[in-house]
Amino acid sequence: MGNSKPLIGIVLILILVLAWGSLFTVKEWERAALFKFGEIVRTDYEPGLHFKIPVINNIKKFDARIQTLDADPERYLTAEKKNVIVDSFVKWRIDDVGLYYTTMGGDTLRANIRLSQIIKDGLRSEFGKRTIQNVISGDRKKIMDILLANTEIQATEFGIEVVDVRIKRIDLPEDISNSVYRRMEAERARTAKDLRSKGAEAAERIRADADRQRTVIVAEAFREAEQTRGQGDAKAAEIYAKAYNNDPEFYSFYRSLNAYKATFRTENDILVLEPDSDFFKYFKSAKGNAPK
Numbered sequence: 561m562g563n564s565k566p567l568i569g570i571v572l573i574l575i576l577v578l579a580w581g582s583l584f585t586v587k588e589w590e591r592a593a594l595f596k597f598g599e600i601v602r603t604d605y606e607p608g609l610h611f612k613i614p615v616i617n618n619i620k621k622f623d624a625r626i627q628t629l630d631a632d633p634e635r636y637l638t639a640e641k642k643n644v645i646v647d648s649f650v651k652w653r654i655d656d657v658g659l660y661y662t663t664m665g666g667d668t669l670r671a672n673i674r675l676s677q678i679i680k681d682g683l684r685s686e687f688g689k690r691t692i693q694n695v696i697s698g699d700r701k702k703i704m705d706i707l708l709a710n711t712e713i714q715a716t717e718f719g720i721e722v723v724d725v726r727i728k729r730i731d732l733p734e735d736i737s738n739s740v741y742r743r744m745e746a747e748r749a750r751t752a753k754d755l756r757s758k759g760a761e762a763a764e765r766i767r768a769d770a771d772r773q774r775t776v777i778v779a780e781a782f783r784e785a786e787q788t789r790g791q792g793d794a795k796a797a798e799i800y801a802k803a804y805n806n807d808p809e810f811y812s813f814y815r816s817l818n819a820y821k822a823t824f825r826t827e828n829d830i831l832v833l834e835p836d837s838d839f840f841k842y843f844k845s846a847k848g849n850a851p852k
Contacts, residue, residue, distance in 0.1 A: 582611050584619050591657045604812065611641040615836075622666055626653045626723055629672045634680060635847040636687040644692060645731040646683055650675055651723040652715065659719030671720060678714050682707045696730055703727065 586592045586605045594602040595618045612619060629650040635643050652675060654660050664671045685696055686703045695703065708725040715722045804811040823829060 582614055583609060584612060585609050586621065589623065589625045590621045591654055592619055592621045593661055594619060594655045600658045600661065620661065620666060622654055622657060622660070622828050623668070624654050625729065626651050627668060627672075629675050629679075631676050631679065632729075634683070636684050638687055638695060639689060639691050643733050644695065645729075645733065646689065646727060647729040647731075648679060648725065648727045650679055650711070650725050652720050653723060654719060655716070655721035656719030659717075661719075663718040664720075667672075671718065675711070675715065675720070675722075679707065682710050692732070700727060700730070702794065709833070836846050 567852055584592070586607050590607070591603070592605040592610075593600050594605070595614060596616060601617075629652065631648055631650075633645050633647040638644060652671075660666065660671070664674070683703075686706060690699055690703075704725055704727055708722065711725055712722045752788045800811075
């Protein structure tokens with residue numbers, strides 16, 4: 561009886577080991593594959609606790625979260641045989657565990673290398689069809705859409721789902737950049753010179769038109785002023801004539817008074833005339849007649 565206790569303990573340990581070896585868990589972010597003597601027999605495990613046959617079965621788990629392939633910038637030739645430096649990245653995840661393990665051995669590094677080659681081939685093809693201006697300004701989104709569609713098709717052969725393909729930057733080599741900048745600078749200088757020339761021409765035209773308008777306005781103003789002055793003189797003459805006709809004697813007397821006022825402005829003003837001069841006729845009598 562005493563010898564049976566160690567045996568029972570060994571049996572219990574073996575049972576615990578077998579039970580422990582029969583259980584495995586799959587986390588939310590994992591995909592699992594069940595193998596039987598090295599052959600995949602099941603891949604459709606949901607997250608949770610599962611069972612397997614110890615020794616006969618073994619489990620391999622893979623990260624099912626989205627992976628990022630951030631490739632190093634590469635040089636590509638455009639349609640006009642100019643180099644551009646392109647920096648891109650790919651988002652992908654495992655879609656078919658069995659196929660992924662069969663083709664890539666479940667190795668993320670190998671999958672990245674294969675996807676990188678697909679992306680490079682696609683970029684080389686698309687950039688070779690376009691000019692620098694096209695790839696930098698207008699066709700960037702179109703290239704990404706084409707790359708995503710083509711990469712999705714090829715990646716399905718490896719059990720991989722491509723989520724997104726993005727071009728981060730498109731740069732020119734330093735020698736081409738300097739050439740482009742110089743050409744842009746010359747173009748901007750030419751445009752600025754052309755605009756300044758047009759501006760100077762417009763300014764001269766505006767100044768000439770303003771001078772012409774000023775001359776016309778001054779001439780019209782002078783004409784109107786002369787017309788107004790003439791009308792005023794005529795009106796004044798008419799008033800004077802009417803006043804004179806109404807009372808010639810008073811009008812003559814009034815004019816004589818204005819003449820006296822204008823002649824003798826100060827005490828030192830002297831006028832030498834003959835006594836019987838008509839200038840002083842109103843000093844002789846109120847009616848300007850000589851006394852009898």
